[in-house]
Amino acid sequence: MRGPIPDETTRPVVSATIPAAAQVTGDALVIQESLADPERFAGLFDRYADEIHRYVSRRLGPESVSAADDVTAETFLAAFRKRARYDRSRPDARPWLYGMAANLIAKHHRGEVRRLRALARLAEPDGDSFEQRSVERVSARDLRPRLAAGLAALSRKERELFLLVAWADLTYEQASEALGIPMGTVRSRLSRTRAKIRRVLGEES
Template sequence: MSAAAVGGMRVVAGDAAVIRESWEVPERFSVLFDRYSREIHRYAARRLGADAVALADDVTAETFLVAFRKRGRYDLRREDARPWLYGIAANLIAKHRRTETRRLRALARVTGPDGEAFEERSVARIDARELQPRLAAALAGLKARERELFLLVAWAELSYEDAAVALGIPVGTVRSRLSRTRAKIRRALGESR
């Protein structure tokens, strides 16, 4: 949070206050960039793939540009701007979903170091690296809205409430959609529950 000296005391401005201040002093918006750009970039990079760092850079920059342009419509009752920023980033990443789906499907086809396909390997030898192709296939098999919600909760570590704000859906929808999505992933991974 940004800090300003007031009467010798350090005062930290919350996100809503920073956005409100940026209406009069646009440069104040940079505080949000300083607070959240690394986090948004990490999320974008994970979603777009390790070989798409430049694209993650672009998505991050565009996220803050869109947020800056839309700051006049921000709901100042929401102190935490993270869900709003993740929502913008998610919409921008959606433009790249076809690429993401192709990448996940390609990753699902990856064979192990011994040339055997994942299904041919012994279950006893499964580790996180060997699970990756099946998980990628499971993610690729999800509907875009299911994948987006799942990754906002799993990778961005948003709460159900924050994910609801980011996606503009009710919290109840988040809970039910996430439950169904997790069940689909478990089935795809061959887990019972």
């Protein structure tokens, strides 16, 4: 009787049992203790807030600093609310946090694409002088136009996975955990993504 479920987002059901206390280590232990003592959760913030903020800030760009602040804050708020559901057999909470950050970044999807396209246009040879000036201004900190064009060509899901690996340095396995997609999908999506990027970069050079 179950209706259709989106294929890529489901994973085989894993046993929902909570491991014995002895096995709960690392971040999982902090999260477990925060159930009884919510203040402990700040420990997780202290450990990862800067890293998550860096990733969000790269994704949203230098002109959206306050949005990056908000997304980071909301990531940890969401994590705090959902901490009871954390899979405590996983000592490293980074994939979980990145997954939530990715979800929140997705709300800025349209803005992100607009921005990437604008950056990409700077690579066009006949860009007007204003845009040429912008190149110089922008290139010091921001993504190079050609690379922006590559990212702009990707779907939201492709970009999300690709950047978790390239910019957040997640392993394939961690990315699979973060996005809740199977390893097979991670591999195939990444190879498709790389091919797309190769094509775009090839065209532009």
